[in-house]
Amino acid sequence: MKKKTVHIISHSHWDREWYLPLERHKMKLLDLIDTNMELFDKDPGFYSFHLDGQTIVLDDYLEIRPEKREELLRHVREGHFRVGPFYILQDEFLTSGEANVRNLQTGIREAKAYGNLTKVGYFPDAFGNAGQMPQLLTQAGMEAVAFGRGVKPVGFNNELKEGGEYESAYSEMQWQSPDGTKLLGILFANWYCNGMEIPVDEKEAKAYWEERLAKAEMFASTDELLFMNGCDHQPVQKDLSAAIETARRLYPDIEFVHSNFEDYVKKVQAEAGEKLSTVKGELTSQETDGWYTLVNTCSSHVTLKRQNRRNEVALERVSEPLAVFAAENGKEYPHDRFNYAWKILMQNHPHDSICGCSVDQVNKEIEVRFDRSTEIAHTLSEDASAYVADLTDTSVFEKYGENAVPFVVFNTTGDERTGKVTVVLDAKRDYNKWLWDGRRDMKAWELPEYVVVDSEGNVQKATVEDADVKFGYDLPDDKFRQPYMTRQVKVSLFAEKLPALGYRIYALVPAEAAGTAGKGSNIASDDRHLENEFLKVAINDDGTLNVLDKQTGKTYEGLGYFEDTLDAGNEYIYFCPKGNPAIVTKGTKAEIKLVENTDFAASVEVTNVLTVPVSADDQLKEEQEGLVEFMKRTCGRNSETTQIVLHTTITLEKDSRSVRFVTEFDNTAKDHRIRVVAPTGISCTHHYADSVFEVVNRPNEHSKLWENPCKCEHQQSFVGLNDEKGGMLIANIGLYEYEILPEEKNALAVTILRSVGELGDWGVFPTELSQQLRHITAEYEMTFFAGDLVESNSFRSAYQFQVPYTVAQTKVHAGTLPAEKSWLTWEGERMMFSNLKEKAEGTDRMARFVNCSGEPTVLRIKKDASFETLYFSNILEEEVRPETANADGWYEIPVRGFEIVTVGMR
Secondary structure: OOOEEEEEEEEOEOOOOOOOOHHHHHHHHHHHHHHHHHHHHHOOOOOOEEOOOEOHHHHHHHHHOHHHHHHHHHHHHOOOEEOOOEOOOEOOOOOOHHHHHHHHHHHHHHHHHHOOOOOEEEEOOOOOEOOOHHHHHHHOOOOEEEEOOOOOOEOHHHOEOOOOOOOOOOOEEEEEOOOOOEEEEEEOOOOOOOOOOOOOOHHHHHHHHHHHHHHHHHHOOOOEEEEEEOOEOOOOOOOHHHHHHHHHHHOOOEEEEEOOHHHHHHHHHHHHOOOOOEEEOOEOOOOOOOOOOOHHHHHOOHHHHHHHHHHHHHHHHHHHHHHHHHHOOOOOOOHHHHHHHHHHHHOOOEHHHHOOOOOHHHHHHHHHHHHHHHHHHHHHHHHHHHHHHHHEOOHHHHHHOOOOEEEEEEEOOOOOEEEEEEEEEEEEEEOOOOOHHHHHHHHHOOOOOEEEEEOOOOEOOEEEEEEEEEEEEEOOOOOOOEEEEEEEEEEEEEEEEEOOOEEEEEEEEEHHHHOOOOOOOOOEEEOOEEEOOOEEEEEOOOOOEEEEEOOOOOEEEEEOEEEEEEOOOOOOOOOOOOOOOOEEOOOOOOEEEEEEEOOOEEEEEEEEEEEEEOOEOOHHHHHHHOOOOHHHOOOOEOOOEEEEEEEEEEEEEOOOOEEEEEEEEEOOOOOEEEEEEEOOOOOOOEEEEEEOOEEEEEEOOOOOOOOOOOOOEEOOOEEEEEOOOEEEEEEEOOOOEEEEEHHHOOEEEEEEEEEOOEOOOOOOOEOHHHHOOOEEEEEEEEEEEEOOOOOOOOHHHHHHHOOOOEEEEOOOOOOOEOOEEEOOOEEOOOEEEEEEEEOOOOOOEEEEEEEOOOOOEEEEEEOOOOOOOEEEEOOOOOEEEEEOEOOOOEEEEEEOOOOEEEEEEO
């Protein structure tokens, strides 16, 4: 008869920063690594230690102890330290698909450089798991995935809930992505500390093992039982070998081994056979009471969330494609700079960091790291776009004289694009005078009346405004800095059908030399009514919108009111005690003012005032300091009030199916949440939300097991819903939390601020910065469409919304590049373009796409002169198979439903 085997895996779940700041945790990390290396050399029974699935812990250690490098590498090579496959343990839902890929690429690359790679995906404490993870991990060569949350019947700390039903009959299962990819999943059914602090004393050990063996056997599908020896930041158990010997004496019929994930996984794979259940898609603990899903971390520190999305977009959707454009024309692709910028960004992506559930010092450092990474991204995009702009042939503008100012508008998204581009250009520079006399002379220069023309001389729809005199400087490659004074103009240009992944040249020229553009009807007829080819917008007295979608005939009413509620929760969890009604702007008087009106765009500024309590009442502080569990708090709101003045700019552009919103306000209150609410009036049972390489179809109503009054969900770029005629979606920039409100006509409620005063979880950790007493900016867009959100490809506009146009000013000159160009021509129904970059090792172009539908489709890529061959790849950019172009010069690649496709071009 086969013995049961107890696999004891030593580890320490290493949150890089959390209830202690980064540097304090680093000091503890030194001791952890040093103690392990001492044990490896002195104790033959202590064989391995799992370094939490992330390679950054080794980087952190060697940054302080570089002299230990060879000793550390030896222990990795010998399999003592188990490292990778990630660079950091991210929150999957708050990091983009590309960021999840770069995390794997970086972690695997570094683990191999250190000398070993653990081929097990590892999410011990992720706050839910994205549905496409099995596909991503399988493409990266992983053999299994271990995780702590997301599958019922578990609740807080994975305790079995009475009356709960199993999604999986065992703690081992097959986890399946929407595309059909399956990967062995290991759930920490008794959490990742079920084998911590194993006693050496026989009496204590007997009681310990009797309890814990029973719990493990309750869930295990095989005779291979997993025990995780460690917990959060826990020092290594130095007497583990002795504890294991005690267990062997007590239980001679059980084999106790100091194990590792690779050995454990192989045993489970060999024994589990066909008995394992298949769990499909995202794992978010929806079949629980809903109190500890931790989804409200999506709205903690909203300013950091906004920085994160802008940082990700600046790297993956702007600077990397631009760097490819430049590299295709002779400029070296800056791999090292991109790796550096990505690593700084990813250092903000551990779950306690990006989730905003840490002490104030941590969140201050996060903000600085975002600034650092974003500055690198902007520098790289400026360099690449200027390089390409200087290669374009702008000599066509010579005829307009010395005052012609050429510029290039780039579209770095994967789809053709039409919209308003706003840029500040230098109409004239003076390098000889840049002190006071230079400013005086530049101010006296008579600014010509300008228009914008394209390369064929067609005057474009645009406005040009004087933007005053500014100081500037160049940093040439071959000489000292060059300061100057410049007279600037602000240009708003309506750019039509900009080529995908490409550019078009324009020029600012004197009106007398070019003529004028044809003038159409203005978008706004007055300060309450906006209209274009697709939408008719009426603004109500309270600032909400009624929108008629001309294509479907559907009218949406009362869109965009604001709701404020008490938040007596913490950085992890929103909670409003009963008896504290919401305060809304619906039905109140708003100030409405027309601020822009042309034939291609109109904007109205709506000012709403929320009069709200300054904070919760004094009882909340007592409940926090008394560690009263958040859902048992009964506090109310303060009798003193403050006014929060919300300024919302509402914009409608020509040829657009979207209404754009920018809401700004100074938050002067504590302990509250603000959401923007859009009642859709759409009758349906399910909705769509953007996730990691997936457009998820989720039910509007939660499980019957759900008890939490808050039913918020994760999103990335958008959330939307439709009936058989059509619907609407709300796109966002860094607003990761939403809720469907069935009782409010299936309203979409998007959180734009959550203000709380404590970390939460296991102790008393006040966090004043999480009150967000600062200026808040929220950007979002309502898009109206016919048919199904996915089948109509309407989701693509939401991805474009997050990506800014890039503009590079240049001079009149000859060049090798044409007036308009695209670097990648592709087609694919229901496909989403994700990224264009250069291969990590080499010069091949790598492009990634995902099928956002469950239906198969075909990705078609046009062969052009910039590449000779195309091949199918995985996310690690390894060639899987070559592709062959058809007679018409198109590569046609069959794509499964929800498949993530990476192609290489050389």
